[in-house]
Amino acid sequence: MRVVRTVAELRAATKELLAGAAGSAGSSGPTGSAGSIGIVPTMGALHEGHLSLVRAARADNAVVVVSIFVNPTQFNEPADLDAYPRNEERDTRLAADAGADIVFAPSAAEMYPEGFATTVSVTGSITETLEGASRGASHFDGVATIVAKLLLAALADNAYFGAKDAQQVVVVKRMVADLGIPARVVVCPTSRDADGLARSSRNVRLSAADRSRALAIPRALTEVAAAVGAGEFDPQRLRALATEILAAEQIEAEYLAFVDPESLVPVTSTHQPTLFALAARVGEVRLIDNIELRDGAESA
Amino acid sequence: MRVVRTVAELRAATKELLAGAAGSAGSSGPTGSAGSIGIVPTMGALHEGHLSLVRAARADNAVVVVSIFVNPTQFNEPADLDAYPRNEERDTRLAADAGADIVFAPSAAEMYPEGFATTVSVTGSITETLEGASRGASHFDGVATIVAKLLLAALADNAYFGAKDAQQVVVVKRMVADLGIPARVVVCPTSRDADGLARSSRNVRLSAADRSRALAIPRALTEVAAAVGAGEFDPQRLRALATEILAAEQIEAEYLAFVDPESLVPVTSTHQPTLFALAARVGEVRLIDNIELRDGAESA
Incomplete structure (x- = not known):
């Protein structure tokens, strides 16, 4: 070495x-x-x-x-x-x-x-x-x-x-x-801690309380993916769902984007392959995460 | 091939x-x-x-x-x-x-x-x-x-x-x-015709008369280099000399630049290594040419 x-x-x-x-x-x-x-x-x-x-x-x-x-x-x-x-x-x-x-x-x-x-x-x-x-x-x-x-x-x-x-x-x-x-x-693939938080060099700067609140982020991703799997294809309603999950932990997203995975142009329906990406500050720390939604099925 | x-x-x-x-x-x-x-x-x-x-x-x-x-x-x-x-x-x-x-x-x-x-x-x-x-x-x-x-x-x-x-x-x-x-x-090195004109794909578009007038360009370069060799180091006076040579063939330069060969920042004296570069239209054809002036000696 x-x-x-x-x-x-x-x-x-x-x-x-x-x-x-x-x-x-x-x-x-x-x-x-x-x-x-x-x-x-x-x-x-x-x-x-x-x-x-x-x-x-x-x-x-x-x-x-x-x-x-x-x-x-x-x-x-x-x-x-x-x-x-x-x-x-x-x-x-x-x-x-x-x-x-x-x-x-x-x-x-x-x-x-x-x-x-x-x-x-x-x-x-x-x-x-x-x-x-x-x-x-x-x-x-x-x-x-x-x-x-x-x-x-x-x-x-x-x-x-x-x-x-x-x-x-x-x-x-x-x-x-x-x-x-x-x-x-x-x-x-995104590497995640056992509780689902995406690994990031910034995570060490989260307080214990904020570390716990930040779990709303992977929760928002998986619940949106589950909603798509259950037949919800409207980005507006999916965004509202994610906003609600984050708000329960007093987290306001900078963006909650449903976009084409190649062009990053917003999609009008998650019937097409969609990248759901978000950014949010938790305490002083800005975190990002995302999930790919394909044919109603999730893939990390 | x-x-x-x-x-x-x-x-x-x-x-x-x-x-x-x-x-x-x-x-x-x-x-x-x-x-x-x-x-x-x-x-x-x-x-x-x-x-x-x-x-x-x-x-x-x-x-x-x-x-x-x-x-x-x-x-x-x-x-x-x-x-x-x-x-x-x-x-x-x-x-x-x-x-x-x-x-x-x-x-x-x-x-x-x-x-x-x-x-x-x-x-x-x-x-x-x-x-x-x-x-x-x-x-x-x-x-x-x-x-x-x-x-x-x-x-x-x-x-x-x-x-x-x-x-x-x-x-x-x-x-x-x-x-x-x-x-x-x-x-x-710049490749030149026998009469000194720098070879360029654009030269074929010069009329016979303009082809002849265009020789003022290499003439301006070599006379400036000669003037530097004879002890003239002032870019202003060298520019005036080049302007006069071009004007004799009714050519007005777009620029006549005396610059550092690496940074292309104007020099205040050709005591330092200097690139003398010019652009001019001859008829409909835009031509460029240059010469390096080093320690008062020319190098193509």
Whole structure:
């Protein structure tokens, strides 16, 4: 397990490990495609959700890179950036235990050196709505730019993202396809605690009482999915149901969106495949979650 | 020599040719680095300038790709896009004769399929000035986006550009470095006709009389360089000299810029390395040209 700080070190390390993997082909090496590189881009503060991505990458690739970079350009609130938890030593140990070969933990100056002037933007419906509307258009510019850089830095064949950040997944897929970055975007199911709360690095900032109140969020998702299963296809009535469930815990959503899973344009009926996505503050902590509603059946 | 229309075909063709090149290593193959891919991005209408880039790529790489794509997103005037000369059969023959292995000639729908939503933007001084100011900010967004796509489509190790498009070179270098696209940007000297006119696909649209008048442009460059060599370092007086030379042929420049070759910020003295760049219409045809002034000596 190596920790590298620069793109040059990262490429040298992946090259060396790939050469080693090729040398031991047929032996007890990983089961992944010969010579493939997988990356799990993270902002650190690793939890079981990230680790499930690392394990998925381990199963598919000869070399697994976990990047840890708290990307300043995707934060719209300086306070949120400052409050973002950082513990590289712990993260590195967890990544190694889950099967990572390399942790790429660059400085901001490595990723955005003086004179840096390039932005990758995904425009239109998929970035203007939901998180884009709440956090400002520059949020997804920040995401698209850093993901492009990380995939290219690792020369990744496969890149792993969690379904919890549904809009991020849509934006990243669009960007990778549009630019023709030679990597496959792999989406893994949202990882949840036993009580249903989606795992997030922000959860540690919830008070015990707020942690309990926050369970209204996964409850709203599953009850909406159950209502669709029982024949309710009207987004307005489904939204009212979710609003009521959240209100019982004094939670007011920033948005409760019923949208097409690819275009993120609002649907008029959940007869069609629908992403139900929401954002809400619980105490000081902003949480997001989502569920896909397909043919009246749920799928996390 | 193959002509391919899609990114998938391009990658399959380069892979096959690389495998062939590796199989015949040590034999009479090209002198390029083992396994490297070179790309010469063009908008077709190939002339000796492009062919000098193809020959440079041939000397350096195992596989040489010439892309021919009249990129609609970098034209600010629809009439200019419509008037841009197209002759794929001739271009393909010329590219093959100069040593290309593959011509990549995609459709607009292949490069910008329905739903395409991603833009690569280089912001700040290097795109706001000169051509960016004359042609609008979206011009270099179009250039940066298509060049990123072409380099990634070819999985290019080396990409060849002519010094005539000086600002394009600065923008492309910045974009490639900022995103970490794993390709080297190679800049080749401006190719000129015997009388000094920089080769351009637009030159065929000059009338005989305008073709002759247009020689005031390279004359302005060389006389300015000579004046610097003789001890004139003041951009204002050098600009007046160039203006006078152009005016003798009734040519009024759109801009006559003395700028830092990296940042494109105006210089106050040509004691420092300076790019002297100009744009001017001669008849209906907009021409650009430039010269680098270094330590009082010229370099094309």
